[in-house]
Amino acid sequence: MSCTVTAFAVKIASPGDAGMELVIAREVIYEWNALHAVEQKQVLLPLSGGDASSADLLIAIFCAAQGTPDESSSSGIELAIEKQIEAGRPVLIYFSEGRADLKGINVHEARELDDFKKRFESRAALDSFSDEKEFRARFARQLDLTVASHAHFRIEAPGPVPVPASSSPVAPHDPAVIELSEQARALLSEACDDPEAYIGRIKDANNLKLQANGRQLVPQGDPAVAILWEKAFEQLISQGFIRDAGCNGRLFQISPKGFEWLKGIGKSPVGYIAELGGM
Numbered sequence: 496m497s498c499t500v501t502a503f504a505v506k507i508a509s510p511g512d513a514g515m516e517l518v519i520a521r522e523v524i525y526e527w528n529a530l531h532a533v534e535q536k537q538v539l540l541p542l543s544g545g546d547a548s549s550a551d552l553l554i555a556i557f558c559a560a561q562g563t564p565d566e567s568s569s570s571g572i573e574l575a576i577e578k579q580i581e582a583g584r585p586v587l588i589y590f591s592e593g594r595a596d597l598k599g600i601n602v603h604e605a606r607e608l609d610d611f612k613k614r615f616e617s618r619a620a621l622d623s624f625s626d627e628k629e630f631r632a633r634f635a636r637q638l639d640l641t642v643a644s645h646a647h648f649r650i651e652a653p654g655p656v657p658v659p660a661s662s663s664p665v666a667p668h669d670p671a672v673i674e675l676s677e678q679a680r681a682l683l684s685e686a687c688d689d690p691e692a693y694i695g696r697i698k699d700a701n702n703l704k705l706q707a708n709g710r711q712l713v714p715q716g717d718p719a720v721a722i723l724w725e726k727a728f729e730q731l732i733s734q735g736f737i738r739d740a741g742c743n744g745r746l747f748q749i750s751p752k753g754f755e756w757l758k759g760i761g762k763s764p765v766g767y768i769a770e771l772g773g774m
Contacts, residue, residue, distance in 0.1 A: 516591075516630055519634070523638060524539045524541055527642070531642070539642075551647060552641065553587070554634075555588045555589070556589045557608075576615065583647060583709075584647050586618075586619035586620070587620045587637055588615060588619050588621045590622075592625050618709075618710075620706075622715065640706050641695075643742045644693050645695075645709055646689065646693075646708075675756075676726065676730060678726070678727035682694065682707060682712060682727055683736060683737070683749065684757070685710060685712065692749040693707065693740065693746060694737060694747040695747075696747060698725070702715065702721075703725055734752075736756060
């Protein structure tokens with residue numbers, strides 16, 4: 496693609512370890528550290544030179560090329576994104592539609608851009624912004640959601656506290672008895688494929704984001720569809736299929752009832768959740 500792109504790598508550390516969008520991204524990361532580093536027991540460290548090979552998080556910012564396109568830069572970051580995803584690490588990709596309008600590129604370049612988006616839309620978090628203020632807000636929300644829900648950022652928790660056997664254990668149920676919406680089924684199923692069965696949720700006045708198993712499930716820019724996903728989330732939480740897992744109401748986890756329902760449709764937990772028998 497004939498686009499300029501800035502790669503920005505972030506490394507996790509523990510507390511106590513010794514273009515304008517990049518400036519904003521660094522500011523947002525430092526703000527996240529100030530608010531959450533102690534609680535999360537993680538510090539995000541911007542890496543000098545954008546060394547993606549050792550990054551815990553890779554951020555790519557695309558905008559229309561000025562002057563001679565740097566094809567090696569575009570192909571290089573695409574390869575870095577592929578390697579990051581293959582390693583199970585998160586990628587955030589942003590497209591500038593303001594200061595450098597990507598809609599102004601020619602037909603061939605537009606086709607390449609569409610192909611790029613289709614290739615990564617289900618494996619990375621894609622978003623766009625029109626100005627620096629919007630980039631700050633969107634990046635801050637996505638950073639919160641990614642750290643809260645992506646498996647790569649999770650710290651191993653202490654072993655579960657044994658629960659006394661119940662005199663009336665939950666009996667398996669017929670999934671047909673409890674009808675879930677299409678979105679609720681998709682959200683629960685995607686979370687079941689996550690090694691820790693987590694769902695990340697961030698909502699403000701303009702956007703809803705639900706992330707499970709490293710995927711952002713709510714299509715952006717369609718309020719009507721977002722309402723369906725919000726209702727699906729509310730159905731799962733109100734009927735006890737998922738439960739609050741902390742992080743100031745941004746992280747949720749499938750409950751025993753949710754796993755029972757999933758077993759009824761042939762879904763089984765993975766990772767250490769499977770070893771615990773679905774919690």
